[in-house]
Amino acid sequence: MGARYPLVFLILLLLHGTKAAPDPPVPGWLTLSGRRPVVVARGGFSGLLPESGQLAYNFAMHSSVCDVVLFCDLQLSSDGVGFCHSSLRLDNSSDIAQSFPNRGSTYQVNGQDVQGWFSLDFKSKELHDIVLSQNILSRPNTFDKEQQLLSLDNVVQSVLAQQGEVHAIWVNIEYNSFFMEHGLSSEGYIVGLPKEFPVTHVSSPEFAFLKGLSGKVRSNIKLIFRFLREDLVEPTTKRTYGELLKDLKSIKAFASGILVPKQFIWPQNKDMYLEPSTSLVKDAHALGLEVYASGFANDDPCMSYNYSYDPSAEILQYIDNSEFSVDGVLTDNPPTASAALVCMAHTKGNPFLFPPVKAGPPPGEGENSTRPLIITHNGASGVFSDSTDLAYQQAVKDGADIIDCWVRMSKDGVAFCLGSTDLNSSTTAATTFLGKMTTVNEIQNKSGIFSFDLLWSEIQTLKPNLIGPFADARLERNPAAKNAGKFVTLPEFLDFAKASNITGILMGIEHATYLITRGLDVVDAVSKALVKSGYDKETCKQRVLVQSEDAQVLTAFKSFPKFQRVLTIEFDIRDASKPSVEEILQFANAVKLRRSSAARVNGFFLEGFTDSLVNRLHAGGLQVYVGVLRNEFMNLAFDYWADPLVEVATDTLSVGADGLVTEFPATAAAFFRSPCSTGQVYMGYTISPAEPGGLLMLAVNGSVPPAPPPAPVLEPQDILQQQLPVCPNEPMFRTFRCRLAQEKATGKPEYNINLASLDG
Numbered sequence: 001m002g003a004r005y006p007l008v009f010l011i012l013l014l015l016h017g018t019k020a021a022p023d024p025p026v027p028g029w030l031t032l033s034g035r036r037p038v039v040v041a042r043g044g045f046s047g048l049l050p051e052s053g054q055l056a057y058n059f060a061m062h063s064s065v066c067d068v069v070l071f072c073d074l075q076l077s078s079d080g081v082g083f084c085h086s087s088l089r090l091d092n093s094s095d096i097a098q099s100f101p102n103r104g105s106t107y108q109v110n111g112q113d114v115q116g117w118f119s120l121d122f123k124s125k126e127l128h129d130i131v132l133s134q135n136i137l138s139r140p141n142t143f144d145k146e147q148q149l150l151s152l153d154n155v156v157q158s159v160l161a162q163q164g165e166v167h168a169i170w171v172n173i174e175y176n177s178f179f180m181e182h183g184l185s186s187e188g189y190i191v192g193l194p195k196e197f198p199v200t201h202v203s204s205p206e207f208a209f210l211k212g213l214s215g216k217v218r219s220n221i222k223l224i225f226r227f228l229r230e231d232l233v234e235p236t237t238k239r240t241y242g243e244l245l246k247d248l249k250s251i252k253a254f255a256s257g258i259l260v261p262k263q264f265i266w267p268q269n270k271d272m273y274l275e276p277s278t279s280l281v282k283d284a285h286a287l288g289l290e291v292y293a294s295g296f297a298n299d300d301p302c303m304s305y306n307y308s309y310d311p312s313a314e315i316l317q318y319i320d321n322s323e324f325s326v327d328g329v330l331t332d333n334p335p336t337a338s339a340a341l342v343c344m345a346h347t348k349g350n351p352f353l354f355p356p357v358k359a360g361p362p363p364g365e366g367e368n369s370t371r372p373l374i375i376t377h378n379g380a381s382g383v384f385s386d387s388t389d390l391a392y393q394q395a396v397k398d399g400a401d402i403i404d405c406w407v408r409m410s411k412d413g414v415a416f417c418l419g420s421t422d423l424n425s426s427t428t429a430a431t432t433f434l435g436k437m438t439t440v441n442e443i444q445n446k447s448g449i450f451s452f453d454l455l456w457s458e459i460q461t462l463k464p465n466l467i468g469p470f471a472d473a474r475l476e477r478n479p480a481a482k483n484a485g486k487f488v489t490l491p492e493f494l495d496f497a498k499a500s501n502i503t504g505i506l507m508g509i510e511h512a513t514y515l516i517t518r519g520l521d522v523v524d525a526v527s528k529a530l531v532k533s534g535y536d537k538e539t540c541k542q543r544v545l546v547q548s549e550d551a552q553v554l555t556a557f558k559s560f561p562k563f564q565r566v567l568t569i570e571f572d573i574r575d576a577s578k579p580s581v582e583e584i585l586q587f588a589n590a591v592k593l594r595r596s597s598a599a600r601v602n603g604f605f606l607e608g609f610t611d612s613l614v615n616r617l618h619a620g621g622l623q624v625y626v627g628v629l630r631n632e633f634m635n636l637a638f639d640y641w642a643d644p645l646v647e648v649a650t651d652t653l654s655v656g657a658d659g660l661v662t663e664f665p666a667t668a669a670a671f672f673r674s675p676c677s678t679g680q681v682y683m684g685y686t687i688s689p690a691e692p693g694g695l696l697m698l699a700v701n702g703s704v705p706p707a708p709p710p711a712p713v714l715e716p717q718d719i720l721q722q723q724l725p726v727c728p729n730e731p732m733f734r735t736f737r738c739r740l741a742q743e744k745a746t747g748k749p750e751y752n753i754n755l756a757s758l759d760g
């Protein structure tokens, strides 16, 4: 089967086949053995591919640390052959019900009636033809219909075919009693396994069964007792798993370790926040028992909010805390666990490996390498509500380089920070100011409650309202802090930024021309505030970025030579014409692209990079920022493997972005602290950038929608040029903005003289 996809395996081999020379020393692990924990791949790379199929197992081996353990949930056929499938019910994720419509049955399993299609009703010959499918909605069904159910022998063959790698197989016998009742012996099967099978672990939630195996299997096979939910009754001792948990000694008598749901170690309260850890790992280690934690998946809808949707943060909680480390993790996403173990563990306190890029051309030969800037989007808005004091504090704590303020105006001319001028999107405005709901087509087509219709004193009565873009999919952000924090005025933002250790600030400006019609001059307000706080001075070490989609707005800031001017290109483009680059250079020194302009997407798949676009912009001397990056797996193309670190790696190493605009600065910062952020293989592993087109190539014909029409090439006329009103001749009516322009024309510093009048 593997031979059908030679190209992808070649790519994977190129990515992962190289080995670094000697491994550098690493801090000790708090595992039982003191060695690195192991990655156990449940059904292979089941987070991406139909579980326990050939592709899933092959991908797991090629995309993980080389000692990855492949997990096989064993189901026996009527003639006693073991097959790998996670669910006792084969119809759960295969076409068996369609192939054998009349062969379903109902059985008593651990005291409960279960209806479905069971392996023991079929001969192994029949099972070999069963075709697997994906039954988890957040995962692609694009690879269905081509992966067959595999026997353990099949899996072993494909493992042994991997030359020179130390692969291992973990066999789990979930339902020994059930198979026994129907005359099939799991024990006989396990004991009879050929010696050359690389089985390293055998687990079961059945006490007596596992105990019976001890002494009968090879001594280098670890017997692992699997815990199920604490209230469930273990069928052979009739004690609950909760009771057995308090009697680890009895397990130690025959087992080398235990496999427990992850919540047994880091419990979660009903609101999905983590509670302090239990003493389970330490207790088990004290008895000499290894501890493996299960239940890791990048798209786990119940992942604790403490991890901010960063699945490697979750793995690190188990392997890199100051108290203990589990000995292995059972996961559906083995590359993420591998990255956590090799690239991310023990890097928390590290400095960034490289300094951030400077404004100007990229470093040349012999110059020190740099990394992209971490630019926030409304502060750390993945953790706290959009542009609140808390979101900005979190951003600084999380290692952002640049914090951003999208400047909004109240009716009475107070400039403040908020992601949208429509207060309905991230405040509680709808509860009190529904009467102010209007439609302003110059701004958006849906109606809203606009900041320029409310006094600042009214806006201050509102509360932030953290919703997040994926709340409809039940992926809420930090609900405990939903209404926490307060809005900050532009001067407050600047004072905070100046007192912090960040590299710089970004001023976002939108709707400047419309605001003039409301008697509000946002360009003026921003210029004044920056001058007043001294941000225009060369002596101020922090950088200033001004971002707008309007060329005229950026032109107005040319009077400040220190500021970098960033053009927002808020629509997808696949390239930029030469004249358009020349046009942009007239008023900007950087552009901010959408993610889908950096890498073309088709549905949830990446089709390819727009290399020529980024190269052309770079060649023109423009820096390229890409965003907005968000951690939620719903936001990630399948090629990123539901792992936000892979997108960061891709934008850094493949796209060549000079800045990453993100709502989760901690995730980008963690990557830049990792030895893998250079793209080099480190201790046999690295976080590889996505390979656009790779998964599409594997897709079953007809399962992917046709490629969308290509995005346009940027032309000069696509660049927004809204006229800001002309400046009056009378000096006394001149706005600050106009005085700046005057100064530039005459070389006479007009604004410096009038600093005292800036309070108005």
Ligand SMILES: *[C@@H]1O[C@H](CO)[C@@H](O)[C@H](O)[C@H]1NC(C)=O
Pocket: 086, 087, 088, 089, 092, 093, 135, 136
């Ligand atoms: C089907 O499989 C999914 C994923 O493995 C699992 O969550 C679910 O409980 C299974 N359903 C049944 C009926 O076995």
Ligand SMILES: *[C@@H]1O[C@H](CO)[C@@H](O)[C@H](O)[C@H]1NC(C)=O
Pocket: 273, 274, 275, 276, 277, 306, 480
């Ligand atoms: C998880 O987050 C909550 C709320 O922020 C916090 O109180 C708790 O201490 C965190 N738990 C852990 C284990 O970090």
Ligand SMILES: *[C@@H]1O[C@H](CO)[C@@H](O)[C@H](O)[C@H]1NC(C)=O
Pocket: 367, 368
């Ligand atoms: C390059 O990095 C080294 C070590 O951090 C530093 O000493 C040196 O000054 C840097 N050189 C340049 C040109 O920035």
Ligand SMILES: *[C@@H]1O[C@H](CO)[C@@H](O)[C@H](O)[C@H]1NC(C)=O
Pocket: 396, 397, 398, 399, 501, 502
């Ligand atoms: C800036 O200071 C915060 C603490 O206020 C710290 O957590 C963060 O790591 C620092 N950032 C840098 C880049 O030094």
Ligand SMILES: *[C@@H]1O[C@H](CO)[C@@H](O)[C@H](O)[C@H]1NC(C)=O
Pocket: 424, 425, 430, 446, 447, 448
């Ligand atoms: C305003 O916000 C509320 C709450 O988020 C939402 O239900 C409503 O649809 C929004 N109204 C508009 C016009 O967007």
Ligand SMILES: *[C@@H]1O[C@H](CO)[C@@H](O)[C@H](O)[C@H]1NC(C)=O
Pocket: 441, 442, 443, 444, 445
């Ligand atoms: C409003 O809708 C019109 C027509 O659908 C569209 O052309 C225009 O771009 C929309 N405006 C905004 C601000 O979204």
Ligand SMILES: *[C@@H]1O[C@H](CO)[C@@H](O)[C@H](O)[C@H]1NC(C)=O
Pocket: 698, 699, 700, 701
């Ligand atoms: C998909 O269809 C095309 C054209 O019909 C064919 O050339 C290609 O080999 C098919 N791919 C697969 C994986 O079946």
